[in-house]
C-alpha cells in the first residue's frame with residue numbers, strides 16, 4: 001500500500017491491501033440498533049410471502065412441492081467438518097442450502113421474489129383487482145397478466161440477481177431487462193436470453209451496470225428498477241430467511257442461547273443478502289448469534305467500508321485493490337449505503353478468501369458430502385476455522401466468554417448458489433477445485 005493510502009485510511013487493517021486472506025474483527029460490534037423504532041421489520045416480508053404462497057404455487061411448478069413456500073434445506077455436513085477440523089471442540093457444522101432455492105437457484109430468490117411480489121401487488125391494487133384481503137391468485141388471472149405484461153423489470157447484475165429477477169418476473173408475466181457487467185458469465189447471459197429476458201451488456205464493473213440500468217429505467221414510467229444498492233424490499237426479503245432458519249434449528253434440536261451460540265458465515269457482495277439475513281437473525285437471537293461475512297481478497301467492500309468509517313463511501317479501488325475475482329456475485333467494489341451503516345454494530349467481523357481456497361473447498365464439499373455448490377457459494381466454508389483457530393478468532397471467543405461453550409455451538413455456513421450451473425461449467429469448476437485441493441491438502 002502506498003504512503004498516501006496509509007495516510008488516508010489509517011484504520012485499514014494490515015494485509016487487506018496486499019490481498020492476504022485474514023479475519024478482521026469489527027470494532028463497532030455490539031452497540032445494537034436493530035430494534036430501534038422505525039427499523040425495517042422482516043414481518044412485512046414474512047406476511048407477503050405467506051399471502052402470496054398460493055399464487056406462487058400456481059405459477060411456478062418448482063414451488064408445488066413446498067406449497068408455494070420459498071425455502072431451502074438445512075443440512076449437517078459432518079464429513080466435511082471432519083476433513084477440515086476433526087474433533088468435538090468444533091461444534092456442529094450445518095449448510096444452509098440456498099444453492100437449492102427453487103426458481104432462481106441462489107440466495108437472490110429471497111430478495112428478488114419479495115420485491116417483485118410487492119411490485120405486482122401494487123400494480124394489481126392500482127388496476128383495481130386487489131384489496132388487502134383479496135386472494136393473491138387473482139394476479140395470475142389473464143386480465144391481470146395482460147396488465148403486468150406492460151411493465152418491465154430492470155436490474156443491474158453480475159449474474160445471479162439478473163437470473164433471479166428475470167426468471168421470477170417472467171413467471172409472473174412481466175418483461176425483464178438485465179444490465180450485465182463485463183465480468184458476467186456467458187452461460188448466465190445465454191440462460192436469460194433463452195427465457196426471453198433482454199440482456200444489455202456493459203463494459204464496466206457491477207456498479208457501472210447498476211448505474212446504467214438505473215438511468216435507463218428512470219426515463220420510463222413502465223420500467224421498475226430493482227436497486228440492489230438501495231432497496232429495502234430486497235433487504236426485507238432476505239431478512240425473512242431468519243425465521244425459516246429458526247424453525248429449522250428448532251426441528252434439528254439445536255437451541256440458540258448463551259450455552260449454545262450460533263455462528264453464521266455469509267458470503268457478501270454488495271451486502272444486501274448477508275446483511276438482511278444477519279439483521280433478521282439478530283432480531284431473533286440477539287447476542288447469541290455471531291455473524292461473519294466472507295469476501296474475496298480482491299473485493300472486500302464491506303470490510304473496507306466498515307473499517308474506514310461509514311460516513312463517506314470508500315471502495316476497494318480506493319485502497320488499491322482491483323475487484324477481480326472468480327467469485328460470482330461477490331465482485332463488488334463498493335458496499336450498499338443502505339446496509340453498511342446497519343452492519344456497523346451487528347456484524348462480528350469479515351474474513352477474506354481467494355480462489356485456491358474456495359475452489360478447493362467446493363471440491364472438498366462435493367467429495368465429502370455429495371453437495372455441489374458454485375465456487376462463490378463455497379467461500380463461507382472456511383468460517384469456522386477462522387473463528388476456532390486463528391489468533392483473531394480466539395480473541396473474539398475470549399472477549400465474548402465463548403471458549404467453554406464452543407463444543408455446543410452451531411456453525412451455519414450459508415451456501416448461496418449452484419443449482420442452475422450447467423453441467424459443463426460444473427465440470428470445469430471441479431477440475432480446477434481438484435487441482436488446487438490436491439496441491440494443498442486441507443489448508
Ligand SMILES: *Cc1c(COP(=O)(O)O)cnc(C)c1O
Nearest residue numbers: 160269270271272273329416417
Ligand atoms: C449475490 C450473491 C451473494 C451476496 O449477495 P449481496 O446482496 O450482493 O451481498 C452471495 N453469493 C452469491 C452466489 C450471490 O449471487
